[in-house]
Amino acid sequence: NAGVMQNPRHLVRRRGQEARLRCSPMKGHSHVYWYRQLPEEGLKFMVYLQKENIIDESGMPKERFSAEFPKEGPSILRIQQVVRGDSAAYFCASSPRGGQNTEAFFGQGTRLTVV
Amino acid sequence: GNSVTQMEGPVTLSEEAFLTINCTYTATGYPSLFWYVQYPGEGLQLLLKATKADDKGSNKGFEATYRKETTSFHLEKGSVQVSDSAVYFCALSLMEYGNKLVFGAGTILRVKS
Numbered sequence: 001n002a003g004v005m006q007n008p009r010h011l012v013r014r015r016g017q018e019a020r021l022r023c024s025p026m027k028g029h030s031h032v033y034w035y036r037q038l039p040e041e042g043l044k045f046m047v048y049l050q051k052e053n054i055i056d057e058s059g060m061p062k063e064r065f066s067a068e069f070p071k072e073g074p075s076i077l078r079i080q081q082v083v084r085g086d087s088a089a090y091f092c093a094s095s096p097r098g099g100q101n102t103e104a105f106f107g108q109g110t111r112l113t114v115v
Numbered sequence: 116g117n118s119v120t121q122m123e124g125p126v127t128l129s130e131e132a133f134l135t136i137n138c139t140y141t142a143t144g145y146p147s148l149f150w151y152v153q154y155p156g157e158g159l160q161l162l163l164k165a166t167k168a169d170d171k172g173s174n175k176g177f178e179a180t181y182r183k184e185t186t187s188f189h190l191e192k193g194s195v196q197v198s199d200s201a202v203y204f205c206a207l208s209l210m211e212y213g214n215k216l217v218f219g220a221g222t223i224l225r226v227k228s
Contacts, residue, residue: 004158031214042119042204042218043159056215091158095214101147101166102214106158 002026004094004107012113013082021077021110025094032075033104034067037089049075082114117142119205121219128195128226136190136222138205146207148181148188149216153202162203197226
């Protein structure tokens with residue numbers, strides 16, 4: 001059973017371009033979470049999705065960021081018109097269900113560099 | 116609000132030394148508490164957890180006890196190894212927020228041989 005797969009592992013974009021980050025959850029997991037880790041900081045929650053639904057997007061910036069988790073295929077975090085401040089590591093986690101005590105399994109992250 | 120505060124690092128220890136990484140929290144409800152470890156270039160792995168007061172989580176020689184009276188969840192290990200060098204994150208989750216995790220800033224641990 002493969003773990004949470006994120007790709008690409010490293011992504012370089014010029015200012016103003018779009019960044020698309022992909023996350024394939026573990027088999028049987030229908031809950032996906034995206035976190036952002038700025039340099040030398042902890043992870044900050046961005047968005048929580050179930051299949052085809054956004055459950056909680058309270059951590060998402062209001063502009064340029066969007067996320068989806070379609071019925072088929074991976075979850076996508078999209079950042080439009082990237083700026084230098086978007087440079088960070090973006091981690092995806094998945095779990096088989098929601099709930100406070102359910103372990104979330106993390107991917108290895110996508111490190112986005114905006115030049 | 117809900118937050119987690121960890122001791123600042125880096126923490127540098129010699130092999131076989133005793134480790135303590137302090138973690139305190141504030142929460143609007145009754146949280147579950149976690150320690151995650153991040154090895155260089157890797158994602159986070161769950162190290163241990165505790166879901167109610169006085170519970171002790173343990174794994175790979177690491178332990179942490181959920182102390183409600185002091186709102187703390189300090190991580191300890193009796194004898195560290197070079198392979199324990201990593202970043203350690205304390206985190207909480209609350210029922211009303213599903214499985215969403217609130218993380219501390221992380222503590223870098225460096226173990227010298």
